[in-house]
Amino acid sequence: MTNAVKLNQPVRNNWTDWRMMKDNRRRKLLVQYAPDRVRAKALKKNDVLPAEIIEIGTKMLAEIPRDASLTRVRNRCAITSRPRGVVTRWRLSRIVWRSLADYNKLSGVQRAMW
Amino acid sequence: MFPTSMATSIQNTKMLLRRAFSVKRNEILARNLCFTRTLNANEDQDKSKKVVEEKKNKAELKEAKQKEAKAKLNMLLESMSKTTQKAYPSESKLSLATPKIRAKPAKPVKQPVFNTKIEPEMLQAVEDVSNMLSKENEALKNSLIAKLEDVADESERARLEPFKPNKQKTEDLNSLLNTLKVDGKKPKNKSPAPKLAPVKIEDMYGAQPSGIFSKAHFIEESSAVSGLATWDMLYEKELELAVTHPPANGFHQMIQWTKQGKVWQFPIDNEQGLDEEAQVGFHEHVFLEPHLKPWCPRRGPVRHFMELVVVGLSKNPYLTVEQKKEHINWFRDFFEAKRSILIDTGAIPDITTKSSPSLST
Numbered sequence: 389m390t391n392a393v394k395l396n397q398p399v400r401n402n403w404t405d406w407r408m409m410k411d412n413r414r415r416k417l418l419v420q421y422a423p424d425r426v427r428a429k430a431l432k433k434n435d436v437l438p439a440e441i442i443e444i445g446t447k448m449l450a451e452i453p454r455d456a457s458l459t460r461v462r463n464r465c466a467i468t469s470r471p472r473g474v475v476t477r478w479r480l481s482r483i484v485w486r487s488l489a490d491y492n493k494l495s496g497v498q499r500a501m502w
Numbered sequence: 503m504f505p506t507s508m509a510t511s512i513q514n515t516k517m518l519l520r521r522a523f524s525v526k527r528n529e530i531l532a533r534n535l536c537f538t539r540t541l542n543a544n545e546d547q548d549k550s551k552k553v554v555e556e557k558k559n560k561a562e563l564k565e566a567k568q569k570e571a572k573a574k575l576n577m578l579l580e581s582m583s584k585t586t587q588k589a590y591p592s593e594s595k596l597s598l599a600t601p602k603i604r605a606k607p608a609k610p611v612k613q614p615v616f617n618t619k620i621e622p623e624m625l626q627a628v629e630d631v632s633n634m635l636s637k638e639n640e641a642l643k644n645s646l647i648a649k650l651e652d653v654a655d656e657s658e659r660a661r662l663e664p665f666k667p668n669k670q671k672t673e674d675l676n677s678l679l680n681t682l683k684v685d686g687k688k689p690k691n692k693s694p695a696p697k698l699a700p701v702k703i704e705d706m707y708g709a710q711p712s713g714i715f716s717k718a719h720f721i722e723e724s725s726a727v728s729g730l731a732t733w734d735m736l737y738e739k740e741l742e743l744a745v746t747h748p749p750a751n752g753f754h755q756m757i758q759w760t761k762q763g764k765v766w767q768f769p770i771d772n773e774q775g776l777d778e779e780a781q782v783g784f785h786e787h788v789f790l791e792p793h794l795k796p797w798c799p800r801r802g803p804v805r806h807f808m809e810l811v812v813v814g815l816s817k818n819p820y821l822t823v824e825q826k827k828e829h830i831n832w833f834r835d836f837f838e839a840k841r842s843i844l845i846d847t848g849a850i851p852d853i854t855t856k857s858s859p860s861l862s863t
Contacts, residue, residue, distance in 0.1 A: 423828075423829070423832075426829075427829070427832060427833070427836075430811065431836075434807060434810070436803050436806045436807045436810070437803050437804070437807055437849070438803065438843070438844070438847035438848075438849050439847075440840075440843045440846075440847060441840060441843065441844070441847075441849075444840065444843075
């Protein structure tokens, strides 16, 4: 797993592919705008405050960039950037997970037999 | 045959050259004529006579060569004898009759004539010089031009022929250099360095400033930002690598992580590393109403909203106390900014009616 990414190559970045890079960018924005987003959402999604305040809340939410949304983040495989079949606990695609498990690299993971 | 007008110097040189060439040409022609005559003669007569003549020629050639060799030998012997004679004094003490010094006739130079082109600029210069010294002196001009030609010819000859060291000249040079040899003795008494009088400093800091640098403009060393950001970064990385020692193997890596505290301690404690947070009591997380007290109105939609916010925060285990406080303060600032709207809508009771500066009533 340490040699999954070759760091000596002359490349612009060391992400597996561009989608992985964009996903990373979205995660960063998510962390950055999280407080503003929560407050704007709270102002918008309530029936207690007057309508004008709710309107202001909706505007504030619209101003925040779309990539700061949680729904845009995809839990990809950390090595292959596979969007589907990702084992959440290890953040790895099922294929990578299987290969590592077979080589005894995953702690406590054993071939199932019952 | 040729136009013999002696007006310009260029024409003179051309004339001379043409004459030389014409002479040579005539000689060649003559030689050819003789040869053809002899050839014709031989053809008429018998072959035996021709053979005899050839033999005679060969003999003559041999004799000529022998004569030349003898002449060379004589020359060498003469040179040798000259060196031996040097032991004796050349000058005699007797006052003998000395011959008159007569100008020797110019010998015909048997050296090849070169077609040395004297540059028109040079000729012009020669002309100017002659004009300066004596105007319209044809003889002077001619002599100067002749000298120029000689120099040119000599240079050409020297250029073409390989350099042969002249023995006489080298011997003279060597004798000269021997006289100029430096003595082995070195001068012992060197003139001592001029001794300056010791400087008497009376008062170091009381003297008047000399004002030497009053008008000096010291150029500040330009500490311009270098545009090589990548290079600087890489240099710093290299420095770090030189100082630190990256782990050689997995064991070294584990040791390093343990020292840094990155490794899980057993039995596993989920709150490992969160020591500061552990010191904060749960009451600070849960009881957030005191933060609302100073500013929030007791009744109304604003209070209702903030109560909901506080309930949500109290149930949030992921935020720190500081973060929760900041959250509440943000809402306070927001409602303060939108105060006019709140008053218009009737969410907050009008302040003008009541004499209280803050939102709370």
